[in-house]
Every structure is written in structure tokens, then in C-alpha cells.
Amino acid sequence: MRTHDAQTLVLTALTEGPLHGYAVNTAVEKLSGARLGAGSLYGALARLERKGLVEALAAQGRQRPYRITGRGRELLAREARTMERVSGQVFETVTPDEVRYLDRVAATGAGRTYKHVARYELRAGPGHTVLDLGCGPGTDLAALAGCVGPAGAVIGIDASREMVELARERTEGLPTVDVRLGDIHQLPLPDAGADRARTDRVLQHVDDPAAVLAEVRRVLRPGGRLVLAEPDWDSLAVDHADLDTARAYTRHITDRIIRNGIIGRQLPRLAQEAGFTVPAVTATTSVFRDVRAADSVLGLHRNTRRAVAAGYLTEEQADSWLAALASDGPFLASVTLYVVVAEVPAARP
Numbered sequence: 001m002r003t004h005d006a007q008t009l010v011l012t013a014l015t016e017g018p019l020h021g022y023a024v025n026t027a028v029e030k031l032s033g034a035r036l037g038a039g040s041l042y043g044a045l046a047r048l049e050r051k052g053l054v055e056a057l058a059a060q061g062r063q064r065p066y067r068i069t070g071r072g073r074e075l076l077a078r079e080a081r082t083m084e085r086v087s088g089q090v091f092e093t094v095t096p097d098e099v100r101y102l103d104r105v106a107a108t109g110a111g112r113t114y115k116h117v118a119r120y121e122l123r124a125g126p127g128h129t130v131l132d133l134g135c136g137p138g139t140d141l142a143a144l145a146g147c148v149g150p151a152g153a154v155i156g157i158d159a160s161r162e163m164v165e166l167a168r169e170r171t172e173g174l175p176t177v178d179v180r181l182g183d184i185h186q187l188p189l190p191d192a193g194a195d196r197a198r199t200d201r202v203l204q205h206v207d208d209p210a211a212v213l214a215e216v217r218r219v220l221r222p223g224g225r226l227v228l229a230e231p232d233w234d235s236l237a238v239d240h241a242d243l244d245t246a247r248a249y250t251r252h253i254t255d256r257i258i259r260n261g262i263i264g265r266q267l268p269r270l271a272q273e274a275g276f277t278v279p280a281v282t283a284t285t286s287v288f289r290d291v292r293a294a295d296s297v298l299g300l301h302r303n304t305r306r307a308v309a310a311g312y313l314t315e316e317q318a319d320s321w322l323a324a325l326a327s328d329g330p331f332l333a334s335v336t337l338y339v340v341v342a343e344v345p346a347a348r349p
């Protein structure tokens with residue numbers, strides 16, 4: 001018996017106690033978000049009764065309640081154990097270490113694509129001073145050093161001591177790279193001294209994106225260019241039969257997991273308000289057709305559990321959603337990241 005078929009839904013509905021047909025369907029609706037047709041409901045009850053998994057009790061007026069049997073409970077428990085095994089094989093149930101996670105994303109096809117677009121848009125050239133704001137473990141520092149050559153400078157800034165140490169280790173032997181510990185709301189840099197700056201999935205996390213943009217505007221020279229690569233988590237779409245569950249999952253990510261969950265779409269406006277012009281906005285959408293690949297980037301399992309704890313999903317919705325995602329059926333999820341180019345207006349001659 002498959003976890004999502006009518007018989008399993010009916011059996012699960014009966015675990016709370018005996019119910020007659022109409023009440024079974026109300027409980028099924030709570031579990032799955034949809035009622036069963038009368039044919040499916042009574043067909044499922046008849047098949048379960050034949051297999052000895054439910055039994056009919058004495059009629060109460062025109063209604064005949066059904067009760068789950070011991071065999072029925074055993075079967076459900078066995079199914080739950082199997083699903084847990086399948087789910088454990090499909091989903092990463094332990095939160096990955098942050099550096100491992102960042103390296104992993106950078107190595108995906110989608111990660112390489114948007115990073116390539118962002119690097120191209122930066123137009124960093126020989127002799128430039130380039131700032132990588134929120135440089136993390138130094139993912140992009142070596143490539144930037146290659147762009148600016150021996151006469152240029154790359155300054156990576158990150159608020160995490162661990163990231164800064166790792167970025168330094170990873171760029172040892174690159175004399176033009178300097179990694180500093182700092183908060184990008186207050187850059188330890190003079191006015192108008194840098195040619196280029198970039199953020200890559202950083203403004204989604206900061207306290208005050210507008211204040212960071214104002215600070216970057218201060219340190220870039222006239223004609224200087226800033227490239228922002230930031231996602232818009234409201235665009236996260238996961239195909240699932242119950243659209244309300246899928247939407248609640250996404251809403252939880254934007255409301256509770258990512259501080260500035262919809263920063264992607266806001267950046268052109270915020271950059272203009274900070275005194276930049278915005279000559280170009282592009283978007284890259286990562287499309288996942290493999291649930292394991294999606295989970296390794298999106299953390300589907302752990303974020304589902306958090307969504308339950310935060311009250312965005314019920315336990316039943318979460319179990320049914322994870323079971324559907326972990327099943328062998330077709331899978332699709334996508335999320336859009338914006339690459340926004342912002343320029344400091346050139347000084348008048």
C-alpha cells in the first residue's frame with residue numbers, strides 16, 4: 001500500500017478513534033487538504049475491511065462507524081518506519097556546516113552560472129580595487145584577483161572570524177588579496193577609494209540593507225560599479241499536490257528563515273534610493289528536478305521541521321509533504337536570484 005493512497009489516508013484518519021464515513025472524510029481532508037470522492041472513500045473502507053485492517057462497528061442509526069484493528073495499526077507503523085528510512089535516504093537530516101554548504105552551492109551548475117553572470121557584470125579590470133563584501137570563506141577572491149592583476153587589489157570583508165580565517169588560508173600566496181574582519185554597515189575604508197564592489201547572498205542577511213548600500217556608495221569612486229547577487233525567496237516554487245502547503249513552506253522561509261527574504265526584487269529601488277543608477281537587472285532561476293540536489297541547497301527537510309515548529313505547517317501537512325517529495329515521482333523546485341548592477345554617477349567634467 002502506498003503512503004498517499006486512499007486506504008492509507010482512511011487508515012490514518014481512524015487512528016484517533018472510530019468514525020463513520022462522513023467523519024472519516026473530514027479527517028482525511030484535514031490530513032491531505034482534499035476530500036475523497038464517495039467511491040474512493042467507501043471503496044477504501046471495503047478493501048480495508050476485507051484485509052482485516054478495519055472493522056465495522058454496530059450501526060448507530062443510519063451511520064456505521066469503523067474502527068482500525070491491531071493489524072491496521074501495525075501496518076501503519078511499518079509504513080511510517082519505511083517512510084522514515086526513505087526520507088532519511090533522500091533528505092539531509094543534519095544541518096551541514098556553513099562552509100561546506102557555501103562550497104557546495106558554489107559548485108552547483110546554478111551557482112556557477114549566476115556567479116559567472118555577476119563576475120561578468122562587475123567588469124573588474126587590471127589595476128582596479130575591488131571589494132567583496134561578505135566574502136565568506138573566500139569563494140570568489142581568487143577569481144577577482146585574476147581580474148585585477150598584479151597592479152590591482154582585492155579586499156574581502158566578512159563579519160565572521162571563522163570565515164575570515166578560512167578566506168585568508170585559501171588566498172595565501174595571492175599578494176593582492178587582503179581579507180579583513182568587519183561589518184559592512186561600517187566599512188573600514190576611505191571615501192571614493194574603490195572601483196568595484198560586490199555582494200553575493202549577503203544583503204539577504206544583514207540588519208539594514210539600505211544602510212549598507214549607502215556605505216558602499218560612500219566608498220566607491222564616481223563611475224564605480226557595484227554588483228549585487230541576491231535571491232528572492234518568495235519566488236521559491238515547489239511542485240506539490242496541495243498548493244496551500246507549498247505556499248506555506250515558502251512563506252515560512254521568507255518570513256522566518258531569511259531576514260530579508262525578498263531583497264532580490266527590492267534591490268533596484270534601494271540602490272536608486274542610495275544614489276546609484278541601475279543600468280541592468282538580470283535574473284537567473286535555479287531549477288531542481290532532483291529532490292536530493294534540491295534538498296542539498298534548500299534544506300527541505302530541516303526547514304519543513306522548522307515550519308512545523310513555527311506553526312506554518314501542521315505535523316500532518318509536513319509528513320504528507322515530505323513523503324510526497326521523497327517519493328519516486330517527478331520533482332520540480334525553482335528559485336530566482338537577481339543580479340543587479342548599480343553605478344555611482346560619474347563626476348561632472
Ligand SMILES: C[S@@+](CC[C@H](N)C(=O)[O-])C[C@H]1O[C@@H](n2cnc3c(N)ncnc32)[C@H](O)[C@@H]1O
Pocket residue numbers: 102106133134135136137139140157158159160163182183184185199200201202205206207
Ligand atoms: C551566504 S554567505 C555568502 C558568502 C560569499 N559571498 C559566497 O558567495 O560564498 C553570507 C556571508 O555574509 C557574511 N555577513 C553577513 N552579515 C554581514 C555583515 N553585516 N558584515 C559582514 N559580513 C556579513 C556572513 O558572515 C557570511 O560569510
